[in-house]
Amino acid sequence: MNPRMSQLFDKLATMGKSPFGRERPSIIKRGGMDRYGNPPQLEYSMYLFYRPDLVRGRKDSLFVDSVLQVQRTLLDKQVTAIRRTISELQKEAQDSCRYERHAGGRDTIFYSLNLSHDTSRIHKYQEGNYTYFNSDEFLHFRLESGKKEDTYEGRFSYTVSLPRIESSVVPDVYTWKSLKADIARLFDEHGISHRNSLWQHDMVYSDSIWDEGSLDWIGMGTYGEWAYEKAGVTEATIYSLPEEQEPLAKQLLAQIDSLALKFTEKRQECYYQYNYGVTFNGFTPQMLTCYASHIPETNSIQVQAADRGFHFLLLDTRGAEWIPLEYLSLKSIINGKKTYFEGMEPKKGRK
Numbered sequence: 482m483n484p485r486m487s488q489l490f491d492k493l494a495t496m497g498k499s500p501f502g503r504e505r506p507s508i509i510k511r512g513g514m515d516r517y518g519n520p521p522q523l524e525y526s527m528y529l530f531y532r533p534d535l536v537r538g539r540k541d542s543l544f545v546d547s548v549l550q551v552q553r554t555l556l557d558k559q560v561t562a563i564r565r566t567i568s569e570l571q572k573e574a575q576d577s578c579r580y581e582r583h584a585g586g587r588d589t590i591f592y593s594l595n596l597s598h599d600t601s602r603i604h605k606y607q608e609g610n611y612t613y614f615n616s617d618e619f620l621h622f623r624l625e626s627g628k629k630e631d632t633y634e635g636r637f638s639y640t641v642s643l644p645r646i647e648s649s650v651v652p653d654v655y656t657w658k659s660l661k662a663d664i665a666r667l668f669d670e671h672g673i674s675h676r677n678s679l680w681q682h683d684m685v686y687s688d689s690i691w692d693e694g695s696l697d698w699i700g701m702g703t704y705g706e707w708a709y710e711k712a713g714v715t716e717a718t719i720y721s722l723p724e725e726q727e728p729l730a731k732q733l734l735a736q737i738d739s740l741a742l743k744f745t746e747k748r749q750e751c752y753y754q755y756n757y758g759v760t761f762n763g764f765t766p767q768m769l770t771c772y773a774s775h776i777p778e779t780n781s782i783q784v785q786a787a788d789r790g791f792h793f794l795l796l797d798t799r800g801a802e803w804i805p806l807e808y809l810s811l812k813s814i815i816n817g818k819k820t821y822f823e824g825m826e827p828k829k830g831r832k
Contacts, residue, residue: 713800
Protein backbone atom coordinates (compact mmCIF):
# COMPACT_ATOMS: atom_id res chain seq x y z
CA MET A 482 0.00 0.00 0.00
CA ASN A 483 1.14 3.52 -0.76
CA PRO A 484 2.42 5.00 2.56
CA ARG A 485 0.14 8.02 2.18
CA MET A 486 -2.86 5.72 1.85
CA SER A 487 -1.82 3.77 4.92
CA GLN A 488 -1.54 7.02 6.86
CA LEU A 489 -4.95 8.14 5.60
CA PHE A 490 -6.73 4.97 6.70
CA ASP A 491 -5.04 5.15 10.10
CA LYS A 492 -6.19 8.74 10.45
CA LEU A 493 -9.76 7.97 9.40
CA ALA A 494 -9.85 5.21 12.03
CA THR A 495 -9.03 7.69 14.82
CA MET A 496 -11.88 10.04 13.89
CA GLY A 497 -14.59 7.83 15.35
CA LYS A 498 -17.13 5.33 14.14
CA SER A 499 -20.27 6.32 12.30
CA PRO A 500 -23.46 4.27 12.82
CA PHE A 501 -23.89 4.49 9.06
CA GLY A 502 -20.43 3.23 8.11
CA ARG A 503 -17.24 1.81 9.56
CA GLU A 504 -14.00 3.33 10.77
CA ARG A 505 -11.77 0.85 8.95
CA PRO A 506 -11.92 0.06 5.23
CA SER A 507 -13.42 -3.18 4.04
CA ILE A 508 -10.84 -5.21 2.10
CA ILE A 509 -11.67 -7.34 -0.91
CA LYS A 510 -9.30 -9.57 -2.85
CA ARG A 511 -10.17 -10.20 -6.50
CA GLY A 512 -8.38 -12.40 -8.99
CA GLY A 513 -8.43 -15.62 -10.95
CA MET A 514 -8.30 -16.62 -14.62
CA ASP A 515 -4.55 -16.73 -14.12
CA ARG A 516 -3.79 -18.03 -17.59
CA TYR A 517 -4.30 -14.45 -18.81
CA GLY A 518 -1.49 -13.20 -16.55
CA ASN A 519 -3.64 -10.72 -14.64
CA PRO A 520 -2.48 -10.05 -11.08
CA PRO A 521 -4.80 -10.40 -8.09
CA GLN A 522 -5.82 -7.08 -6.57
CA LEU A 523 -6.74 -5.73 -3.16
CA GLU A 524 -9.47 -3.10 -2.92
CA TYR A 525 -9.74 -1.01 0.23
CA SER A 526 -13.01 0.89 0.42
CA MET A 527 -15.05 2.99 2.81
CA TYR A 528 -18.60 4.27 2.58
CA LEU A 529 -19.31 7.75 3.88
CA PHE A 530 -22.80 8.77 4.97
CA TYR A 531 -24.75 11.61 6.49
CA ARG A 532 -28.36 10.51 6.80
CA PRO A 533 -30.49 12.67 9.14
CA ASP A 534 -33.58 10.91 7.78
CA LEU A 535 -32.48 7.72 9.56
CA VAL A 536 -32.38 9.45 12.96
CA ARG A 537 -35.09 12.08 12.87
CA GLY A 538 -38.53 11.20 14.14
CA ARG A 539 -37.41 10.29 17.65
CA LYS A 540 -39.08 12.14 20.50
CA ASP A 541 -35.82 13.26 22.11
CA SER A 542 -34.94 16.15 19.80
CA LEU A 543 -31.89 17.15 21.85
CA PHE A 544 -30.46 13.66 21.42
CA VAL A 545 -31.17 13.72 17.69
CA ASP A 546 -29.55 17.13 17.24
CA SER A 547 -26.49 15.97 19.18
CA VAL A 548 -26.12 12.80 17.09
CA LEU A 549 -26.51 14.70 13.82
CA GLN A 550 -23.95 17.30 14.83
CA VAL A 551 -21.42 14.57 15.64
CA GLN A 552 -22.10 12.78 12.37
CA ARG A 553 -21.90 15.89 10.21
CA THR A 554 -18.64 16.90 11.88
CA LEU A 555 -17.27 13.40 11.29
CA LEU A 556 -18.21 13.49 7.59
CA ASP A 557 -16.59 16.90 7.14
CA LYS A 558 -13.37 15.68 8.80
CA GLN A 559 -13.34 12.50 6.66
CA VAL A 560 -13.82 14.43 3.42
CA THR A 561 -11.14 16.97 4.36
CA ALA A 562 -8.60 14.21 5.12
CA ILE A 563 -9.38 12.35 1.89
CA ARG A 564 -9.13 15.45 -0.27
CA ARG A 565 -5.84 16.46 1.37
CA THR A 566 -4.34 13.03 0.65
CA ILE A 567 -5.61 13.11 -2.93
CA SER A 568 -4.01 16.54 -3.37
CA GLU A 569 -0.67 15.12 -2.19
CA LEU A 570 -0.95 12.04 -4.43
CA GLN A 571 -1.75 14.10 -7.53
CA LYS A 572 1.89 15.17 -7.61
CA GLU A 573 2.95 11.59 -8.36
CA ALA A 574 -0.15 10.40 -10.25
CA GLN A 575 0.29 9.40 -13.88
CA ASP A 576 -3.15 10.76 -14.71
CA SER A 577 -6.07 12.18 -12.76
CA CYS A 578 -9.61 13.41 -13.28
CA ARG A 579 -11.72 15.71 -11.16
CA TYR A 580 -15.36 16.71 -11.39
CA GLU A 581 -17.05 19.04 -8.91
CA ARG A 582 -20.45 20.68 -9.04
CA HIS A 583 -22.42 22.72 -6.50
CA ALA A 584 -25.77 23.96 -7.77
CA GLY A 585 -29.41 24.02 -6.73
CA GLY A 586 -28.57 22.94 -3.21
CA ARG A 587 -26.95 19.74 -4.46
CA ASP A 588 -23.28 18.85 -4.33
CA THR A 589 -21.08 16.43 -6.25
CA ILE A 590 -17.38 15.77 -5.69
CA PHE A 591 -15.49 13.21 -7.76
CA TYR A 592 -11.79 12.34 -8.05
CA SER A 593 -10.07 9.56 -9.95
CA LEU A 594 -6.30 8.96 -9.91
CA ASN A 595 -4.09 6.49 -11.74
CA LEU A 596 -1.01 5.89 -9.61
CA SER A 597 0.52 3.04 -11.61
CA HIS A 598 3.76 3.50 -13.54
CA ASP A 599 3.09 0.46 -15.74
CA THR A 600 1.64 2.11 -18.85
CA SER A 601 0.92 -1.27 -20.48
CA ARG A 602 -1.83 -2.04 -17.95
CA ILE A 603 -3.98 1.07 -17.87
CA HIS A 604 -7.63 1.16 -18.83
CA LYS A 605 -9.47 4.47 -18.85
CA TYR A 606 -13.24 4.56 -19.23
CA GLN A 607 -16.12 7.01 -18.98
CA GLU A 608 -19.40 6.68 -17.07
CA GLY A 609 -21.53 9.79 -17.47
CA ASN A 610 -19.57 12.76 -16.19
CA TYR A 611 -17.00 10.57 -14.48
CA THR A 612 -13.72 9.17 -15.79
CA TYR A 613 -12.39 6.03 -14.11
CA PHE A 614 -9.05 4.21 -14.23
CA ASN A 615 -8.20 0.55 -13.93
CA SER A 616 -4.50 -0.15 -13.47
CA ASP A 617 -2.11 -1.72 -10.98
CA GLU A 618 -2.77 1.14 -8.55
CA PHE A 619 -5.65 3.61 -8.63
CA LEU A 620 -8.23 5.34 -6.45
CA HIS A 621 -11.72 6.77 -6.78
CA PHE A 622 -13.61 9.14 -4.51
CA ARG A 623 -17.20 10.16 -5.04
CA LEU A 624 -19.49 12.15 -2.72
CA GLU A 625 -22.98 13.26 -3.72
CA SER A 626 -26.08 14.76 -2.22
CA GLY A 627 -28.62 12.03 -1.53
CA LYS A 628 -32.16 11.82 -2.85
CA LYS A 629 -33.50 13.33 0.36
CA GLU A 630 -32.65 16.89 1.34
CA ASP A 631 -29.54 17.45 3.46
CA THR A 632 -28.22 13.91 3.01
CA TYR A 633 -24.87 12.79 1.61
CA GLU A 634 -23.56 9.45 0.44
CA GLY A 635 -20.09 8.66 -0.82
CA ARG A 636 -17.50 5.99 -1.40
CA PHE A 637 -13.73 6.10 -1.30
CA SER A 638 -11.76 3.19 -2.76
CA TYR A 639 -8.10 2.39 -3.31
CA THR A 640 -6.95 -0.61 -5.36
CA VAL A 641 -3.46 -2.06 -5.65
CA SER A 642 -2.19 -5.14 -7.48
CA LEU A 643 -0.41 -8.04 -5.81
CA PRO A 644 2.37 -10.10 -7.42
CA ARG A 645 1.14 -12.39 -10.19
CA ILE A 646 0.82 -16.09 -9.50
CA GLU A 647 3.40 -17.43 -11.94
CA SER A 648 2.75 -20.63 -13.86
CA SER A 649 4.97 -23.68 -13.44
CA VAL A 650 5.47 -27.00 -15.17
CA VAL A 651 3.01 -28.61 -12.73
CA PRO A 652 0.63 -25.85 -11.61
CA ASP A 653 -0.28 -25.88 -7.93
CA VAL A 654 -4.07 -26.07 -8.22
CA TYR A 655 -6.58 -25.84 -5.38
CA THR A 656 -10.07 -26.18 -6.81
CA TRP A 657 -13.52 -25.38 -5.45
CA LYS A 658 -14.09 -29.14 -5.16
CA SER A 659 -10.92 -29.48 -3.06
CA LEU A 660 -11.97 -26.55 -0.88
CA LYS A 661 -15.40 -28.08 -0.24
CA ALA A 662 -13.82 -31.42 0.66
CA ASP A 663 -11.49 -29.75 3.18
CA ILE A 664 -14.42 -27.88 4.74
CA ALA A 665 -16.42 -31.12 4.99
CA ARG A 666 -13.53 -32.75 6.84
CA LEU A 667 -13.46 -29.91 9.38
CA PHE A 668 -17.10 -30.49 10.27
CA ASP A 669 -16.68 -34.26 10.24
CA GLU A 670 -13.93 -33.93 12.87
CA HIS A 671 -16.52 -32.43 15.22
CA GLY A 672 -19.35 -34.77 14.27
CA ILE A 673 -21.38 -31.99 12.61
CA SER A 674 -23.65 -33.20 9.82
CA HIS A 675 -25.05 -31.13 6.96
CA ARG A 676 -28.35 -30.59 5.18
CA ASN A 677 -28.71 -30.50 1.39
CA SER A 678 -31.24 -28.05 -0.01
CA LEU A 679 -32.41 -27.20 -3.53
CA TRP A 680 -33.48 -23.69 -4.57
CA GLN A 681 -34.78 -23.41 -8.11
CA HIS A 682 -36.78 -21.01 -10.27
CA ASP A 683 -37.42 -20.66 -14.00
CA MET A 684 -37.94 -17.61 -16.19
CA VAL A 685 -41.73 -17.86 -16.12
CA TYR A 686 -41.79 -17.78 -12.30
CA SER A 687 -39.19 -15.00 -12.25
CA ASP A 688 -41.27 -12.84 -14.59
CA SER A 689 -44.46 -13.54 -12.61
CA ILE A 690 -43.07 -12.09 -9.34
CA TRP A 691 -40.49 -9.59 -10.59
CA ASP A 692 -42.62 -6.44 -10.63
CA GLU A 693 -44.36 -7.00 -7.29
CA GLY A 694 -41.58 -8.90 -5.57
CA SER A 695 -41.91 -11.90 -3.27
CA LEU A 696 -41.44 -12.35 0.46
CA ASP A 697 -40.07 -15.83 -0.18
CA TRP A 698 -36.63 -14.54 -1.24
CA ILE A 699 -34.11 -12.38 0.62
CA GLY A 700 -31.38 -12.30 -2.01
CA MET A 701 -31.33 -12.27 -5.80
CA GLY A 702 -27.90 -12.08 -7.39
CA THR A 703 -26.05 -12.81 -10.60
CA TYR A 704 -22.35 -12.51 -11.30
CA GLY A 705 -19.87 -11.79 -14.07
CA GLU A 706 -21.02 -12.16 -17.65
CA TRP A 707 -24.44 -13.46 -16.61
CA ALA A 708 -25.73 -10.32 -14.94
CA TYR A 709 -29.07 -10.56 -16.75
CA GLU A 710 -29.72 -14.24 -16.10
CA LYS A 711 -33.22 -14.87 -14.69
CA ALA A 712 -33.56 -18.62 -14.19
CA GLY A 713 -31.37 -20.42 -11.68
CA VAL A 714 -30.82 -23.53 -9.61
CA THR A 715 -28.76 -23.64 -6.41
CA GLU A 716 -27.63 -26.74 -4.57
CA ALA A 717 -26.94 -25.67 -0.98
CA THR A 718 -24.93 -27.53 1.64
CA ILE A 719 -25.77 -26.14 5.10
CA TYR A 720 -23.90 -26.75 8.37
CA SER A 721 -25.51 -25.42 11.58
CA LEU A 722 -24.37 -25.05 15.18
CA PRO A 723 -26.60 -23.97 18.10
CA GLU A 724 -25.85 -20.71 19.91
CA GLU A 725 -24.37 -22.53 22.92
CA GLN A 726 -21.56 -23.74 20.62
CA GLU A 727 -20.45 -20.22 19.73
CA PRO A 728 -16.76 -20.85 20.59
CA LEU A 729 -16.66 -23.83 18.21
CA ALA A 730 -18.54 -21.86 15.56
CA LYS A 731 -15.94 -19.09 15.72
CA GLN A 732 -13.12 -21.64 15.59
CA LEU A 733 -14.61 -23.20 12.45
CA LEU A 734 -15.16 -19.75 10.96
CA ALA A 735 -11.45 -18.96 11.37
CA GLN A 736 -10.41 -22.31 9.87
CA ILE A 737 -12.74 -21.96 6.88
CA ASP A 738 -11.54 -18.40 6.36
CA SER A 739 -7.96 -19.71 6.17
CA LEU A 740 -9.01 -22.29 3.57
CA ALA A 741 -10.80 -19.63 1.51
CA LEU A 742 -7.70 -17.44 1.60
CA LYS A 743 -5.59 -20.46 0.56
CA PHE A 744 -7.93 -20.80 -2.45
CA THR A 745 -7.00 -17.26 -3.56
CA GLU A 746 -3.28 -17.98 -3.25
CA LYS A 747 -3.35 -20.80 -5.82
CA ARG A 748 -3.76 -20.62 -9.57
CA GLN A 749 -7.43 -20.49 -10.54
CA GLU A 750 -9.28 -20.81 -13.83
CA CYS A 751 -12.31 -19.05 -12.36
CA TYR A 752 -12.76 -15.50 -11.16
CA TYR A 753 -13.05 -15.01 -7.41
CA GLN A 754 -13.84 -12.39 -4.80
CA TYR A 755 -12.74 -12.91 -1.21
CA ASN A 756 -13.88 -10.61 1.62
CA TYR A 757 -11.44 -10.23 4.49
CA GLY A 758 -12.71 -10.30 8.07
CA VAL A 759 -16.17 -11.79 7.51
CA THR A 760 -18.05 -12.40 10.78
CA PHE A 761 -21.40 -13.89 11.64
CA ASN A 762 -22.98 -10.45 12.08
CA GLY A 763 -20.83 -8.40 9.73
CA PHE A 764 -21.51 -6.14 6.77
CA THR A 765 -21.59 -9.05 4.34
CA PRO A 766 -22.24 -12.79 4.78
CA GLN A 767 -20.20 -13.67 1.68
CA MET A 768 -16.72 -14.91 2.49
CA LEU A 769 -15.82 -16.20 -0.98
CA THR A 770 -17.55 -16.07 -4.35
CA CYS A 771 -16.11 -17.61 -7.51
CA TYR A 772 -17.62 -17.75 -10.97
CA ALA A 773 -16.58 -19.33 -14.21
CA SER A 774 -16.03 -17.75 -17.60
CA HIS A 775 -18.43 -18.52 -20.46
CA ILE A 776 -20.78 -20.63 -18.31
CA PRO A 777 -23.31 -19.29 -15.78
CA GLU A 778 -21.84 -21.11 -12.78
CA THR A 779 -21.23 -19.60 -9.34
CA ASN A 780 -19.88 -21.08 -6.12
CA SER A 781 -19.85 -19.29 -2.78
CA ILE A 782 -19.31 -19.58 0.97
CA GLN A 783 -21.64 -17.59 3.21
CA VAL A 784 -21.94 -17.39 6.99
CA GLN A 785 -24.96 -16.31 9.01
CA ALA A 786 -26.07 -15.94 12.63
CA ALA A 787 -29.82 -16.59 12.70
CA ASP A 788 -32.55 -18.48 14.54
CA ARG A 789 -30.38 -18.87 17.67
CA GLY A 790 -27.56 -20.52 15.81
CA PHE A 791 -24.55 -20.16 13.51
CA HIS A 792 -24.74 -21.35 9.93
CA PHE A 793 -22.28 -22.04 7.11
CA LEU A 794 -23.66 -22.20 3.56
CA LEU A 795 -21.79 -23.67 0.59
CA LEU A 796 -23.68 -22.80 -2.58
CA ASP A 797 -23.32 -24.25 -6.09
CA THR A 798 -25.41 -22.24 -8.56
CA ARG A 799 -26.14 -22.32 -12.25
CA GLY A 800 -27.81 -19.13 -13.47
CA ALA A 801 -29.19 -16.59 -11.01
CA GLU A 802 -28.56 -17.26 -7.33
CA TRP A 803 -31.75 -16.64 -5.35
CA ILE A 804 -31.58 -17.20 -1.58
CA PRO A 805 -34.90 -18.02 0.09
CA LEU A 806 -36.02 -16.35 3.31
CA GLU A 807 -36.51 -19.75 4.95
CA TYR A 808 -33.14 -21.08 3.78
CA LEU A 809 -32.51 -22.82 7.12
CA SER A 810 -35.61 -24.99 7.09
CA LEU A 811 -36.36 -25.58 3.41
CA LYS A 812 -35.46 -28.89 1.84
CA SER A 813 -36.47 -27.42 -1.49
CA ILE A 814 -38.20 -24.43 -3.04
CA ILE A 815 -39.04 -24.80 -6.72
CA ASN A 816 -40.86 -21.90 -8.36
CA GLY A 817 -42.26 -20.93 -4.97
CA LYS A 818 -43.42 -24.45 -4.00
CA LYS A 819 -41.82 -25.43 -0.68
CA THR A 820 -40.94 -28.64 1.11
CA TYR A 821 -39.40 -28.57 4.58
CA PHE A 822 -36.91 -30.68 6.47
CA GLU A 823 -38.61 -32.97 8.95
CA GLY A 824 -39.27 -31.19 12.20
CA MET A 825 -38.55 -27.75 10.70
CA GLU A 826 -41.98 -27.01 9.28
CA PRO A 827 -43.37 -23.57 10.12
CA LYS A 828 -45.80 -23.31 13.01
CA LYS A 829 -49.49 -23.13 12.24
CA GLY A 830 -50.59 -19.69 11.22
CA ARG A 831 -47.26 -19.03 9.47
CA LYS A 832 -46.45 -19.76 5.86
